[in-house]
Amino acid sequence: MTALFKRDLKVLFRQPRGWLLALTFFVMFLSIIAIALQGDIRVLNRIAAPLIWLAAIFSLLLTFESLFAANIQNGTMEQYRLAGLSGLSIVLSKFVTVFVTSILPLVLATPIIGVLYQLSVMHIASIALSLLIGAPAVLAMGLASAALVSGQRSAGFLIILLTLPFMVPVIIFAQAGIDAYPREGLGNAGFLALMGFSLLSFAICIPASAAALKINME
Amino acid sequence: MISYLANPQRFLKFARIASPLFMFGAISFLCFGLWQSLIVAPADVKHGEAVRIMFVHVPAAYLSMLAYTALFVASLVSFIWRHNLADYGARAFARIGIVFTALCLVTGSIWGKTGWGTWWEWDGRMTSVLVLFFIYAAYLFLWVIIEDQKRAARLAAIFAMIGMINIPIIKFSVEWWNSLHQTATISNVGAPGLDTVYDVPLWTMIFAYTCLFGWLSIKQVATDINKARIRRAPKTEGATIKIEVV
Numbered sequence: 001m002t003a004l005f006k007r008d009l010k011v012l013f014r015q016p017r018g019w020l021l022a023l024t025f026f027v028m029f030l031s032i033i034a035i036a037l038q039g040d041i042r043v044l045n046r047i048a049a050p051l052i053w054l055a056a057i058f059s060l061l062l063t064f065e066s067l068f069a070a071n072i073q074n075g076t077m078e079q080y081r082l083a084g085l086s087g088l089s090i091v092l093s094k095f096v097t098v099f100v101t102s103i104l105p106l107v108l109a110t111p112i113i114g115v116l117y118q119l120s121v122m123h124i125a126s127i128a129l130s131l132l133i134g135a136p137a138v139l140a141m142g143l144a145s146a147a148l149v150s151g152q153r154s155a156g157f158l159i160i161l162l163t164l165p166f167m168v169p170v171i172i173f174a175q176a177g178i179d180a181y182p183r184e185g186l187g188n189a190g191f192l193a194l195m196g197f198s199l200l201s202f203a204i205c206i207p208a209s210a211a212a213l214k215i216n217m218e
Numbered sequence: 219m220i221s222y223l224a225n226p227q228r229f230l231k232f233a234r235i236a237s238p239l240f241m242f243g244a245i246s247f248l249c250f251g252l253w254q255s256l257i258v259a260p261a262d263v264k265h266g267e268a269v270r271i272m273f274v275h276v277p278a279a280y281l282s283m284l285a286y287t288a289l290f291v292a293s294l295v296s297f298i299w300r301h302n303l304a305d306y307g308a309r310a311f312a313r314i315g316i317v318f319t320a321l322c323l324v325t326g327s328i329w330g331k332t333g334w335g336t337w338w339e340w341d342g343r344m345t346s347v348l349v350l351f352f353i354y355a356a357y358l359f360l361w362v363i364i365e366d367q368k369r370a371a372r373l374a375a376i377f378a379m380i381g382m383i384n385i386p387i388i389k390f391s392v393e394w395w396n397s398l399h400q401t402a403t404i405s406n407v408g409a410p411g412l413d414t415v416y417d418v419p420l421w422t423m424i425f426a427y428t429c430l431f432g433w434l435s436i437k438q439v440a441t442d443i444n445k446a447r448i449r450r451a452p453k454t455e456g457a458t459i460k461i462e463v464v
Binding site: 162166172200212 | 349355359363377383388390391
């Protein structure tokens with residue numbers, strides 16, 4: 001399990017295409033929107049939180065197409081199976097790897113957006129926190145979608161389509177949490193609900209991904 | 219009952235009897251219900267004649283959720299017992315469900331225009347139905363894109379089950395969001411406490427829609443069974459050997 005995790009991590013770091021692509025997309029997307037809004041700081045300030053959230057969701061999901069597909073194609077997945085690794089541990093390793101290599105860079109990049117959008121420190125901190133708390137839900141649902149369509153052509157689009165409806169609670173809870181953060185701090189209802197949803201998505205989607213992977217490898 | 223019908227042969231036999239029954243139920247309930255709702259029921263004090271949209275709108279909303287529940291049950295059965303009929307059933311429920319969800323959205327929008335003065339309002343109910351529509355669409359896309367239909371059935375079943383767990387949360391979150399941002403609730407359309415004169419047409423229409431749902435899904439499953447049978451049937455005549463005595 002730890003060996004598997006180390007391997008996943010190494011592969012992702014040595015091929016920085018994936019997460020660098022996501023990070024570049026994240027910053028570029030948000031800058032383009034600022035340009036489209038003619039750099040109106042007042043408007044940008046108001047819509048910064050949902051925009052950053054959307055950019056984060058899309059940039060994450062766009063990298064998911066090759067997450068399992070590459071491993072299935074070159075036979076690595078079969079070897080894992082032969083080595084006696086359960087589907088659960090494969091998915092779990094992927095989850096942790098993506099969290100470290102994709103979510104953390106995005107969270108670290110939010111202050112840059114804060115500078116670009118001229119957000120207050122409090123605001124940008126609350127957005128970064130909400131990303132950190134809510135990302136497991138995005139990740140879990142995205143992993144499940146990626147596992148469902150692994151090995152299909154035009155999978156990338158489908159991953160987004162499958163995941164987005166379930167992003168509704170994430171976005172709503174995150175927004176509510178960000179709004180309430182200056183007054184109520186980290187323990188506000190929005191963040192708590194977001195945390196709960198993250199845990200629930202994790203509990204549902206990890207076994208679901210493992211089951212879907214198993215079906216796709218038959 | 220379910221295990222009895224699990225056999226495709228017996229299901230087809232059942233369909234031959236049940237399908238006309240449901241059809242008859244749907245048509246007669248629809249005729250009676252439409253007559254009741256369009257002619258007999260009086261115009262509402264608040265909504266005027268527009269209240270009649272309710273009789274097509276509310277049953278559609280109910281059916282969109284009934285179909286998803288049926289889809290979930292069929293998916294569960296399909297995932298555990300890997301039965302063909304459950305797969306056919308799940309896909310049939312989803313196809314019918316998405317149509318009625320669309321109908322619910324459209325009629326809701328029309329009713330909104332007369333009630334609130336806008337075609338669309340991001341209120342809790344409309345938003346959650348819209349998300350339900352997206353979930354149906356994503357589910358059906360899985361079936362379309364995955365070519366191996368056996369595999370598609372099992373993967374789609376997983377997706378449907380994830381969806382079932384998430385739908386109540388989505389509903390809750392949207393309503394919560396609504397209560398945060400729209401303290402002044404827009405008029406209470408379709409809320410309970412409706413005049414009792416509307417009970418008869420409304421319930422008749424709900425029965426009619428349910429029968430329609432039963433009829434369409436039985437028809438669809440029977441069609442799928444027959445299609446699979448045609449695919450499996452031998453394309454050429456079996457070889458025969460003729461022995462001629464010389």
